[in-house]
Amino acid sequence: MKNYTNLILAGLVIVLAAALVGVLVFVKNQPPQERATQPLIEIAQMEPDSSQWGVNFPNQYDSFLKTKTNNVDTTYAGSSQFSWLERDPRQVILFAGYPFSKDYNDDRGHANALEDVRATKRLNLDDTNPKRTPGTCYSCKSSDNPGLWTELGMEAYDKMSFNEMTPNINNAIGCSNCHDSETMRLVVTNPALKEALERQGKDWETFTRQEMRTVVCANCHVEYYFKGDGKYLTFPWDKGTKVEEMIEYYEEYGFKDWEYPDAGTPMLKAQHPEYEFFTADSTHFKAGVSCSDCHMPYVRDGAAKYSSHDVHSPLLNPEAACGQCHTDTEYVVRRVNTIQEQVATTKIATEDALVDAINAIKAAVAAGNADPALLDEARKLHREAQFMWDYISAENSTGFHNPEYALKVLADATNLARQAQMLAAQSVNDFDLLEINTYYQTPAP
Amino acid sequence: MKNYTNLILAGLVIVLAAALVGVLVFVKNQPPQERATQPLIEIAQMEPDSSQWGVNFPNQYDSFLKTKTNNVDTTYAGSSQFSWLERDPRQVILFAGYPFSKDYNDDRGHANALEDVRATKRLNLDDTNPKRTPGTCYSCKSSDNPGLWTELGMEAYDKMSFNEMTPNINNAIGCSNCHDSETMRLVVTNPALKEALERQGKDWETFTRQEMRTVVCANCHVEYYFKGDGKYLTFPWDKGTKVEEMIEYYEEYGFKDWEYPDAGTPMLKAQHPEYEFFTADSTHFKAGVSCSDCHMPYVRDGAAKYSSHDVHSPLLNPEAACGQCHTDTEYVVRRVNTIQEQVATTKIATEDALVDAINAIKAAVAAGNADPALLDEARKLHREAQFMWDYISAENSTGFHNPEYALKVLADATNLARQAQMLAAQSVNDFDLLEINTYYQTPAP
Numbered sequence: 001m002k003n004y005t006n007l008i009l010a011g012l013v014i015v016l017a018a019a020l021v022g023v024l025v026f027v028k029n030q031p032p033q034e035r036a037t038q039p040l041i042e043i044a045q046m047e048p049d050s051s052q053w054g055v056n057f058p059n060q061y062d063s064f065l066k067t068k069t070n071n072v073d074t075t076y077a078g079s080s081q082f083s084w085l086e087r088d089p090r091q092v093i094l095f096a097g098y099p100f101s102k103d104y105n106d107d108r109g110h111a112n113a114l115e116d117v118r119a120t121k122r123l124n125l126d127d128t129n130p131k132r133t134p135g136t137c138y139s140c141k142s143s144d145n146p147g148l149w150t151e152l153g154m155e156a157y158d159k160m161s162f163n164e165m166t167p168n169i170n171n172a173i174g175c176s177n178c179h180d181s182e183t184m185r186l187v188v189t190n191p192a193l194k195e196a197l198e199r200q201g202k203d204w205e206t207f208t209r210q211e212m213r214t215v216v217c218a219n220c221h222v223e224y225y226f227k228g229d230g231k232y233l234t235f236p237w238d239k240g241t242k243v244e245e246m247i248e249y250y251e252e253y254g255f256k257d258w259e260y261p262d263a264g265t266p267m268l269k270a271q272h273p274e275y276e277f278f279t280a281d282s283t284h285f286k287a288g289v290s291c292s293d294c295h296m297p298y299v300r301d302g303a304a305k306y307s308s309h310d311v312h313s314p315l316l317n318p319e320a321a322c323g324q325c326h327t328d329t330e331y332v333v334r335r336v337n338t339i340q341e342q343v344a345t346t347k348i349a350t351e352d353a354l355v356d357a358i359n360a361i362k363a364a365v366a367a368g369n370a371d372p373a374l375l376d377e378a379r380k381l382h383r384e385a386q387f388m389w390d391y392i393s394a395e396n397s398t399g400f401h402n403p404e405y406a407l408k409v410l411a412d413a414t415n416l417a418r419q420a421q422m423l424a425a426q427s428v429n430d431f432d433l434l435e436i437n438t439y440y441q442t443p444a445p
Numbered sequence: 446m447k448n449y450t451n452l453i454l455a456g457l458v459i460v461l462a463a464a465l466v467g468v469l470v471f472v473k474n475q476p477p478q479e480r481a482t483q484p485l486i487e488i489a490q491m492e493p494d495s496s497q498w499g500v501n502f503p504n505q506y507d508s509f510l511k512t513k514t515n516n517v518d519t520t521y522a523g524s525s526q527f528s529w530l531e532r533d534p535r536q537v538i539l540f541a542g543y544p545f546s547k548d549y550n551d552d553r554g555h556a557n558a559l560e561d562v563r564a565t566k567r568l569n570l571d572d573t574n575p576k577r578t579p580g581t582c583y584s585c586k587s588s589d590n591p592g593l594w595t596e597l598g599m600e601a602y603d604k605m606s607f608n609e610m611t612p613n614i615n616n617a618i619g620c621s622n623c624h625d626s627e628t629m630r631l632v633v634t635n636p637a638l639k640e641a642l643e644r645q646g647k648d649w650e651t652f653t654r655q656e657m658r659t660v661v662c663a664n665c666h667v668e669y670y671f672k673g674d675g676k677y678l679t680f681p682w683d684k685g686t687k688v689e690e691m692i693e694y695y696e697e698y699g700f701k702d703w704e705y706p707d708a709g710t711p712m713l714k715a716q717h718p719e720y721e722f723f724t725a726d727s728t729h730f731k732a733g734v735s736c737s738d739c740h741m742p743y744v745r746d747g748a749a750k751y752s753s754h755d756v757h758s759p760l761l762n763p764e765a766a767c768g769q770c771h772t773d774t775e776y777v778v779r780r781v782n783t784i785q786e787q788v789a790t791t792k793i794a795t796e797d798a799l800v801d802a803i804n805a806i807k808a809a810v811a812a813g814n815a816d817p818a819l820l821d822e823a824r825k826l827h828r829e830a831q832f833m834w835d836y837i838s839a840e841n842s843t844g845f846h847n848p849e850y851a852l853k854v855l856a857d858a859t860n861l862a863r864q865a866q867m868l869a870a871q872s873v874n875d876f877d878l879l880e881i882n883t884y885y886q887t888p889a890p
Binding site for chain 1: 726731732773779780783784787790794795798850852853855856857859863864866867868871874876879881
């Protein structure tokens with residue numbers, strides 16, 4: 001019996017040893033865990049040429065290329081280059097004295113960003129002019145930026161003029177603006193975003209993947225200003241990202257984008273504060289939805305499932321965009337239209353109140369004998385009301401990203417604009433300044 | 446062979462005939478299809494005593510009884526009898542000259558309706574006074590009404606004074622206000638609702654069950670007025686149920702609830718337009734949700750599942766009320782609070798603008814030399830702005846039933862109130878009337 005037992009034990013040892021070797025060989029032959037598939041080519045860090053990335057990620061790249069041509073309009077906005085100044089002539093008045101009154105076209109898709117920024121009539125390419133367009137204006141237009149910011153530093157980048165920067169910029173927005181080329185991880189590439197988050201005590205490196213699927217959009221889709229003579233790209237977030245908190249910041253810093261002609265109001269132009277507006281307690285944000293969930297929904301190419309990089313309004317592909325969560329997409333689209341109609345109509349009422357305020361302030365200045373304290377208070381309210389309106393108007397969703405907040409901000413803006421008009425009339429004791437107008441009978445959509 | 450065939454055929458006939466008889470006997474012995482369970486007692490048509498109905502429907506009745514005592518507050522309203530005039534003293538000014546400035550308590554649950562209407566200081570029980578409270582005020586307070594309307598007709602009912610009607614009214618709101626006693630079907634019992642729907646070309650008898658689960662609430666939760674000397678209960682819906690459509694109706698009919706003292710504005714008091722506000726394209730209404738889905742959710746008593754008749758704010762039982770559709774009720778409750786905070790804050794801004802307008806109009810009247818056309822235009826805007834505000838303020842959801850519409854209406858109301866103030870100042874060329882005040886530093890919740 002003893003011999004048999006030994007034989008069995010020896011056999012077991014051999015079998016177990018062979019199994020162990022087999023498992024170890026199997027494990028060794030597995031691909032590295034970080035990478036599910038082997039890349040076809042190596043992509044350099046911050047590679048500006050998106051077609052290189054496209055070799056490894058053809059579906060994402062092909063869908064990204066569609067942003068070049070797939071520029072379809074929705075009811076209230078969309079991706080064609082229609083002129084806001086033609087569609088809503090009140091905006092010619094509201095931006096008087098500022099380049100946006102000359103040329104204000106709606107944005108096309110990402111792949112057109114470089115072509116469009118170079119074509120806008122808002123540029124001042126005379127480098128001898130103190131109002132020359134700074135290189136900073138390229139910050140959101142090119143996949144060359146992550147490399148240039150690393151090479152030059154943002155301070156040196158922003159000190160160059162648009163003209164001087166032009167030879168360095170060869171690619172529109174692309175992969176390198178949001179991805180790390182080695183791991184494809186989402187990354188904050190814009191130093192201004194990194195710094196604004198840091199001043200808020202936040203470190204983007206600690207964010208979850210889902211948080212990053214919103215924060216990378218803030219590389220560009222934010223309110224910003226050019227700080228000081230060096231035109232240093234800065235986000236006004238130190239007091240928070242709600243509109244009243246950004247106004248408080250600007251008041252303290254004493255910043256103005258331009259002075260309203262014949263009125264003397266120190267004006268602020270809102271840029272495209274999608275990130276701030278969406279994250280201001282909107283229902284989708286609070287439900288954990290990211291920008292990418294709706295604007296870059298999962299789509300299929302045969303058996304492959306990938307995040308579409310053809311970024312545009314979800315109204316153009318609601319089944320993919322809304323249908324991941326909502327079962328009845330027809331209902332959802334009708335709902336979006338109802339909300340946008342309410343916001344668009346309320347926005348026009350605010351514009352009419354602003355134009356009345358502007359006319360009153362201009363008339364008070366022209367009279368030459370205005371009470372300076374009352375006039376200054378009127379200007380302050382005009383400045384705040386117009387920035388609040390612009391925060392909703394320049395934001396690319398006709399209020400949908402945060403409907404209740406949009407309507408509350410517009411309600412407040414109208415109230416302040418009417419008060420500005422009243423103060424201007426008081427400053428010169430002229431009742432003609434209280435005239436109430438509806439400027440264009442056909443409301444802008 | 447032939448005999449066998451016949452035998453087989455005969456046998457088949459007998460078997461089939463027996464089977465047929467069996468099936469017929471089975472069918473005959475089935476209970477009637479309309480009634481799943483046999484009632485314990487017969488309930489008379491329009492029986493006002495809800496405890497009778499409770500014999501057959503103990504779960505529904507027991508939950509209804511809870512509306513007597515289960516009167517809990519939410520952040521912005523709820524079911525206790527707190528005073529709106531104490532909570533938000535602006536309303537004392539807004540309702541000056543009208544009984545609501547003396548006594549304006551929040552509603553308690555259905556079972557208290559009769560006790561509360563008899564206790565309010567708004568009543569005028571002097572039958573010799575032309576401003577005596579009409580019997581019409583009982584229309585939404587008692588389960589005796591369906592029987593009385595059938596017996597007397599609404600015209601005769603409404604011609605009686607409150608005092609005269611009192612002996613006929615012995616029960617608070619109850620089963621008969623919404624149910625047919627034989628089939629338990631939901632029914633329109635208020636003739637004013639039936640007539641208003643008819644004038645819109647609608648026949649409630651053709652409505653689906655789910656539509657009825659909203660429409661029965663409109664037996665009471667609506668805007669209404671007392672038409673003519675007969676105080677005939679009338680819903681101002683002929684041009685539609687949105688606030689601007691009801692204003693258009695009232696302008697055409699020339700109705701006023703009272704005249705604002707020392708201002709001369711013909712005022713309108715909004716009642717409780719929950720039905721109109723909710724059905725004005727709100728997201729829940731458009732998604733097919735009825736009032737009952739949220740306010741009378743399905744609950745369980747052991748194995749029995751029934752619709753709770755303890756009607757109150759869904760914020761007090763969100764798991765049952767919201768959880769039938771929404772998975773994350775904690776999120777939903779936070780969301781409701783965010784929306785209500787935005788509406789409540791915007792509402793206060795509208796109130797401040799209205800008080801400024803009132804003060805300006807009063808001062809213009811007191812001056813004695815106002816331009817009558819400008820002053821009348823100011824009054825018109827005051828009337829409209831205050832009704833728009835009241836449509837949101839008197840509505841029992843702090844805007845939640847239709848958030849975007851609430852904020853849009855408040856934005857418009859503030860704009861009109863400021864314009865009214867400006868016109869009043871212009872009417873007497875007095876700039877002091879343009880003063881902008883914030884009346885109470887602590888905003889009302």
